[in-house]
Amino acid sequence: MAREMMFAEAIAAAISEEMERDPNVVYYGQNMAMTERDPFLKKFGKNRVRITPISETAEMGAAVGAAMTGLRPIVELYMAEFMLVAFDEAINEAPRLRYMSGGQVKVPLVFKAGFGFAAGWAGQHSNCTYHAMMGIPGLKLAIPSTPADAKGLMTAAIRDDNPVVYLHHYMLTIDKGEVPDGDYIIPFGVADVKRSGTDVTIVATAWMVKKALAAADKLAEEGISAEVIDPRTLAPLDVDAILTSVNKTGRLVIVDQATRHASAAVVIAAEVAERGFQSLKAPVKLVTSLDATIPYSEPLESYVLPSEDKIVQAVKSVLIENAAAV
Amino acid sequence: MQTKEDIGKDRLLWMYNQMVRIREFEERVKRTFVEHPGVIRGHTHLADGAEASIVGALSTRNDDDPVMPSYRCHGYPIVLGTRPGRIMAEIYGRRDGLCKGFGGSMHLADPAHHFPGASGIVGQGIAHATGVALTAQVKNTGQVVYSFFGDGSSKQGAFFESLNLAAIWKLPIVFILENNQYQAYTHISLEDANAAAGDPLSKKAEAFSIPGVTVDGNDVLAVREEVAKAVARARAGAGPSLIESKFYRFSAHGNAITVPPVPTQFPQHEAVEVYGRKAEYEAARASDPIARFRSQLINDGLLTEAEARRIEDGARAEMEDAVRFALASPFPSPEEALNYVFA
Ligand SMILES: Cc1ncc(C[n+]2csc(CCOP(=O)(O)OP(=O)(O)O)c2C)c(N)n1
Numbered sequence: 001m002a003r004e005m006m007f008a009e010a011i012a013a014a015i016s017e018e019m020e021r022d023p024n025v026v027y028y029g030q031n032m033a034m035t036e037r038d039p040f041l042k043k044f045g046k047n048r049v050r051i052t053p054i055s056e057t058a059e060m061g062a063a064v065g066a067a068m069t070g071l072r073p074i075v076e077l078y079m080a081e082f083m084l085v086a087f088d089e090a091i092n093e094a095p096r097l098r099y100m101s102g103g104q105v106k107v108p109l110v111f112k113a114g115f116g117f118a119a120g121w122a123g124q125h126s127n128c129t130y131h132a133m134m135g136i137p138g139l140k141l142a143i144p145s146t147p148a149d150a151k152g153l154m155t156a157a158i159r160d161d162n163p164v165v166y167l168h169h170y171m172l173t174i175d176k177g178e179v180p181d182g183d184y185i186i187p188f189g190v191a192d193v194k195r196s197g198t199d200v201t202i203v204a205t206a207w208m209v210k211k212a213l214a215a216a217d218k219l220a221e222e223g224i225s226a227e228v229i230d231p232r233t234l235a236p237l238d239v240d241a242i243l244t245s246v247n248k249t250g251r252l253v254i255v256d257q258a259t260r261h262a263s264a265a266v267v268i269a270a271e272v273a274e275r276g277f278q279s280l281k282a283p284v285k286l287v288t289s290l291d292a293t294i295p296y297s298e299p300l301e302s303y304v305l306p307s308e309d310k311i312v313q314a315v316k317s318v319l320i321e322n323a324a325a326v
Numbered sequence: 327m328q329t330k331e332d333i334g335k336d337r338l339l340w341m342y343n344q345m346v347r348i349r350e351f352e353e354r355v356k357r358t359f360v361e362h363p364g365v366i367r368g369h370t371h372l373a374d375g376a377e378a379s380i381v382g383a384l385s386t387r388n389d390d391d392p393v394m395p396s397y398r399c400h401g402y403p404i405v406l407g408t409r410p411g412r413i414m415a416e417i418y419g420r421r422d423g424l425c426k427g428f429g430g431s432m433h434l435a436d437p438a439h440h441f442p443g444a445s446g447i448v449g450q451g452i453a454h455a456t457g458v459a460l461t462a463q464v465k466n467t468g469q470v471v472y473s474f475f476g477d478g479s480s481k482q483g484a485f486f487e488s489l490n491l492a493a494i495w496k497l498p499i500v501f502i503l504e505n506n507q508y509q510a511y512t513h514i515s516l517e518d519a520n521a522a523a524g525d526p527l528s529k530k531a532e533a534f535s536i537p538g539v540t541v542d543g544n545d546v547l548a549v550r551e552e553v554a555k556a557v558a559r560a561r562a563g564a565g566p567s568l569i570e571s572k573f574y575r576f577s578a579h580g581n582a583i584t585v586p587p588v589p590t591q592f593p594q595h596e597a598v599e600v601y602g603r604k605a606e607y608e609a610a611r612a613s614d615p616i617a618r619f620r621s622q623l624i625n626d627g628l629l630t631e632a633e634a635r636r637i638e639d640g641a642r643a644e645m646e647d648a649v650r651f652a653l654a655s656p657f658p659s660p661e662e663a664l665n666y667v668f669a
Pocket residue numbers: 030054056082085371396398446447448475476477478479480504506508509510575579
C-alpha cells in the first residue's frame with residue numbers, strides 16, 4: 001500500500017516508524033517538541049524526544065557520545081549551515097572514532113538538516129556545503145529528491161551503523177508523492193533513473209532533479225531524449241549507474257546547486273572522465289551555481305542558481321555536432 | 327544616578343523620538359507583508375518591544391563607538407543615523423538598499439555609521455564584536471564596542487569563548503544580552519540553565535569574573551544607567567561587563583517560513599500560537615516601553631501631548647517616505663551578482 005504524502009511528512013513517518021521499532025532511537029533538536037501537543041513527544045515521551053538550546057556543538061557532540069554507547073540519535077539541525085558551527089563533530093569525530101578504535105566502537109547517528117532554501121534566505125542560510133562531507137571515510141550522505149526516497153533513505157539512515165548526514169531540500173518540503181506504507185528502505189549507494197532517455201544523461205540531486213525533469217520535458221518537445229539520474233546518496237556514490245547511462249547516451253550534463261569547485265558535480269565528472277572516457281561523444285558539461293555567496297535580492301539569486309533554461313542550453317551544447325570543438 | 331535634569335530635556339526627547347522611529351519602522355516592515363505580498367523574501371526579524379533596551383543602551387554612546395547587533399538588526403542603524411529608506415530598500419532587495427540588495431534583513435551593515443555588519447548565524451556576532459573591540463584596543467582608539475545578542479545566543483560556544491577572551495584581554499566592550507524571553511519558538515525556561523533554576527541570566531558573568539547585572543529592558547532610563555556604568559568601566563580599560571536587559575518581543579520571531587510561491591506573513595506571537603498563553607502576551611503588551619516612557623515624560627512636564635504627537639506624526643511620515651523610497655528603487659541587475667566576491 002502507498003499513500004500520498006508531502007516530503008516533510010514522509011521524513012517524519014520514517015522517523016516515527018523507526019522510533020516505534022527501536023527504543024534506542026532518540027530524537028532531539030532546537031525548536032521542536034515545545035509542548036505536550038507535539039506528536040513525537042506524545043508518542044515517545046520526554047525521555048526520547050527532547051528540545052535543545054542553540055548549542056550545535058553540544059547537540060552534535062552529545063549525539064556522537066550517545067551513539068558510541070548504544071543509542072541511535074537523530075539530531076534535527078534545521079539548516080545544514082548551522083552544522084558548520086560544529087563541523088568537527090560531522091567531519092573529524094563521528095566518522096573517525098570507529099576507525100581509530102580499531103573497530104571497537106560504532107557511531108550510528110543521523111544529522112538531519114535542510115538546505116538550499118532559494119527563497120531569499122540569502123548569504124548564510126542557503127548555500128550548499130555537502131561537497132565537504134563527500135569522501136570522508138566513515139561518513140554517509142543522503143540527499144533525497146522525492147517523498148518516497150525521503151522516507152526510504154531516512155529509514156536506511158536510522159538503521160545504518162555509521163554516521164549519516166541526511167540532507168533534505170527546503171524547496172521540496174511540501175511536494176507531494178506516493179509513499180509506500182510500512183517498512184520501506186532504499187539502500188545507500190543505489191541511484192535511481194528518474195526518467196529514461198537515449199540522447200543525453202543528466203545527473204542531478206534534490207531540487208535539481210525537479211529542474212532537470214522539467215528541462216527534459218522541454219527537450220522532449222524538441223525531440224531530444226534525456227535520461228535523468230538521481231544518485232540519491234552522495235556517499236556512497238553509485239558511479240556504476242551513471243557509467244551505465246553514459247555508456248548508452250554518450251553525453252553527460254551534471255546539475256548541481258553548489259558552486260562549481262565546491263560541488264558533487266566535479267567528483268562525478270572526474271569519475272566519468274577516468275572510467276567512462278571511451279563512452280563520451282562530447283565533453284562533460286557542468287551546470288552549477290555561479291561563484292558567489294547566495295545573494296538576497298531575487299534577480300541576483302536567480303542569476304547565480306542553475307535553472308531549467310541553463311540545463312536546456314547545456315544539453316544542447318553537448319548535442320551539437322563536434323561538441324568537443326566548442 | 328543621573329536624574330532627568332542631568333540628562334536634559336533635549337536628550338530625553340531624542341530618546342523618545344528614536345524609540346518611536348524604531349517602532350514605526352518595524353510596523354511598516356510588518357505591514358509590507360500584507361500590503362505588498364512577495365516584496366520581502368526570506369526571513370525578517372523585528373525589534374518591536376526592544377525599543378527601550380536599544381535606545382537606552384545607544385544613548386550612552388560616543389559618536390564613534392561601534393555597534394554589533396544580531397540578525398535582528400533593523401533598530402540600531404535607525405538610531406545611528408542610517409536613512410530608514412535605505413534600510414527598507416535593503417529589506418525589499420533593491421539597488422538603493424544599504425547593502426545594494428545583497429544582504430537583506432538579516433545582514434545589514436553600515437560601516438560609515440559605525441555598524442560593521444550583522445551575522446545570521448546565532449552567536450557568531452558576539453565573537454565578531456569581540457574582534458571589533460580588539461581593533462579598538464590595539465589601535466588605542468578610545469572606542470567602546472556595543473555587542474547585542476539574544477538570550478538564545480548565549481547558549482552558543484561563541485558566547486562563552488568570546489566573554490572569556492574579552493575578560494582576559496580586558497577588551498573595551500559591553501555585552502548586552504537581550505532577554506526577550508524566547509529563542510524563536512522556545513521559551514527561555516526550556517533552554518537556559520539559569521532561567522530553569524530561577525536565576526537571572528546575568529549570572530553567567532560570574533563564570534568569567536566580570537560584572538553582571540540584570541536590568542528592566544522596558545525602562546529606557548534604567549538601561550541607560552547600567553550601560554553607562556559598563557561603558558565607563560570599559561573605557562577606563564577595566565574590561566567587559568555583561569548586562570541582561572529583560573524585555574518582551576512583541577511580534578512573532580519572524581515571518582512564517584513558507585516555500586514559494588506560498589505567501590508569508592507574520593503569525594501571532596509564539597506565546598499565543600505555540601503555548602496558548604494569551605494572558606502572558608497581553609500583560610507584556612500592556613507594559614509597552616514606549617507608552618511607559620511617554621507617560622513618564624508627560625507626568626514630569628517634559629513632554630506635552632502636542633509635542634508627543636508631533637514626534638509620532640514625524641516618525642509616521644518619515645517611515646511612509648522610507649516605504650515609498652524603497653518601493654521606487656529598482657532591483658539590482660542580475661550580472662551584478664558576481665560583484666563583491668573578493669576585495
Ligand atoms: C547556529 C545557528 N543555529 C540556529 C539558528 C536558527 N535561529 C535563528 S534565530 C534563532 C533564535 C535566536 O534567539 P535569541 O538569541 O534569543 O534571539 P532573538 O531572536 O530572540 O532576538 C535560531 C534558533 C541560527 N541562525 N544559527
